[in-house]
Amino acid sequence: MFTINEIIKATEGRLIQGSGEDKPKGISTDSRGLKPREAFLALKGNNFDGHKFIPAALKSGAACVIAERAAAGLKIPKNIAFVQVKDTTLALGDLARFKRDNFKNPVIAVTGSNGKTTVKDMIAWVLSANARVLKNEGTKNNQVGLPQTLIRLNEKDDFAVVEIGTNHFGEVDYLAAIARPNIAVLTNIGPSHLEFLKNLKGVLKEKSGLLDNLASPSIALLNSDDQYLRCLLKRGHRIPRLFSFGIKEKSDFSAKCIKLDGARVRFKVNRSFDFSLSTLGTHNVYNALAAIAVGRILGLGLGEIALRLADFDFPKGRLKLIELKGLKFIDDTYNSNPLSLNNALLALGVMKCKGRKILIMGDMMELGSQKELLHRQVAGSITNICDVLVSVGSLSALTARAARAAGFKSKNIFCCVSVQQARDLLFNKISPGARDIILVKGSRSMKMEEVFKV
Numbered sequence: 376m377f378t379i380n381e382i383i384k385a386t387e388g389r390l391i392q393g394s395g396e397d398k399p400k401g402i403s404t405d406s407r408g409l410k411p412r413e414a415f416l417a418l419k420g421n422n423f424d425g426h427k428f429i430p431a432a433l434k435s436g437a438a439c440v441i442a443e444r445a446a447a448g449l450k451i452p453k454n455i456a457f458v459q460v461k462d463t464t465l466a467l468g469d470l471a472r473f474k475r476d477n478f479k480n481p482v483i484a485v486t487g488s489n490g491k492t493t494v495k496d497m498i499a500w501v502l503s504a505n506a507r508v509l510k511n512e513g514t515k516n517n518q519v520g521l522p523q524t525l526i527r528l529n530e531k532d533d534f535a536v537v538e539i540g541t542n543h544f545g546e547v548d549y550l551a552a553i554a555r556p557n558i559a560v561l562t563n564i565g566p567s568h569l570e571f572l573k574n575l576k577g578v579l580k581e582k583s584g585l586l587d588n589l590a591s592p593s594i595a596l597l598n599s600d601d602q603y604l605r606c607l608l609k610r611g612h613r614i615p616r617l618f619s620f621g622i623k624e625k626s627d628f629s630a631k632c633i634k635l636d637g638a639r640v641r642f643k644v645n646r647s648f649d650f651s652l653s654t655l656g657t658h659n660v661y662n663a664l665a666a667i668a669v670g671r672i673l674g675l676g677l678g679e680i681a682l683r684l685a686d687f688d689f690p691k692g693r694l695k696l697i698e699l700k701g702l703k704f705i706d707d708t709y710n711s712n713p714l715s716l717n718n719a720l721l722a723l724g725v726m727k728c729k730g731r732k733i734l735i736m737g738d739m740m741e742l743g744s745q746k747e748l749l750h751r752q753v754a755g756s757i758t759n760i761c762d763v764l765v766s767v768g769s770l771s772a773l774t775a776r777a778a779r780a781a782g783f784k785s786k787n788i789f790c791c792v793s794v795q796q797a798r799d800l801l802f803n804k805i806s807p808g809a810r811d812i813i814l815v816k817g818s819r820s821m822k823m824e825e826v827f828k829v
């Protein structure tokens with residue numbers, strides 16, 4: 376871990392008291408989970424201020440405090456180091472950058488509009504068969520979560536696999552400059568976070584910031600079926616080793632013969648080797664191709680990669696087939712945007728079903744000025760695939776209205792203002808049976824998973 380002097384050097388901080396030679400056992404940003412002899416870094420955000428918890432951190436045995444100021448009226452014991460920094464969030468990033476700069480093994484970073492977490496987890500799962508891999512937990516991919524992950528790097532780690540998220544211009548560039556990956560994976564460019572990124576060109580500009588911050592030796596993996604990323608592939612983007620993966624376009628890692636076999640997707644890579652995934656979504660083949668490509672680049676054989684991916688457990692809330700009260704649900708409640716909703720509908724569309732296909736759809740958030748148009752546009756796909764539509768929220772109500780105009784039977788359309796209302800309506804009025812399949816999807820803030828709380 377860091378010495379106090381290294382903390383000062385990395386953050387350009389100022390030692391107010393204590394010894395620069397001391398070496399805390401770790402760095403914590405949560406006073407509740409802080410272990411004795413760790414340093415406490417007092418993060419400050421829009422809705423919280425870690426400086427209020429400095430006393431609690433000291434009571435838990437903190438060996439050092441990293442803060443913008445001391446808490447009012449608080450006397451820090453003289454034997455405990457106090458490092459003052461201008462901005463604790465930036466200091467966290469500085470510490471992560473310092474740790475990354477001293478890490479000699481490969482770092483892999485993933486970004487894109489959809490599939491980031493799944494690809495990150497797939498890559499880590501493939502590599503961890505014979506190696507020690509550090510990765511973001513869950514979706515901790517922002518200016519706090521990513522540095523918190525990289526700070527944990529140590530000499531025992533063979534690889535680091537991180538996910539980089541964004542919803543404002545400049546965030547990918549900032550995080551990528553901290554991670555300095557050797558391998559960059561761009562999954563796709565789609566209509567997500569348009570509230571601040573404005574349009575697909577803005578999304579491309581933001582996501583491609585990952586490619587501008589690669590460390591040597593540098594490799595980039597891009598989805599050749601994505602029209603925006605295909606342009607980067609043609610231009611080369613100044614990266615000497617640029618690889619592609621895809622299904623439709625010619626690519627270095629190509630999947631063919633894709634079919635849904637029960638609850639598994641089967642496919643061939645480069646027309647020869649058989650792979651299978653425990654998922655309902657054929658779009659996950661793209662995610663698998665990215666993981667296969669990284670594995671091959673880092674020296675793994677197709678056979679051992681195939682064995683690992685066959686056992687890969689997809690993250691919670693991502694096209695998970697679950698049973699509840701004797702009913703079949705597809706839980707895709709983690710998040711939603713037009714591209715991921717279309718992928719979920721395609722998965723529902725190819726599923727064998729003797730009963731009704733029911734969609735409980737929550738609003739898709741952060742779509743900016745295009746939010747109403749994008750909600751109306753998905754109505755056509757819903758009309759062609761689903762038998763019953765339950766909308767949740769004012770934006771999804773626009774989808775319901777457009778579906779009705781497209782020929783969806785009015786008696787099978789229900790508009791709700793809350794998830795609780797949708798849940799009650801599903802079980803008490805729609806009354807699904809064992810032959811029906813119910814897809815539940817919506818943006819994270821809609822908390823669509825509450826449909827399952829019965």
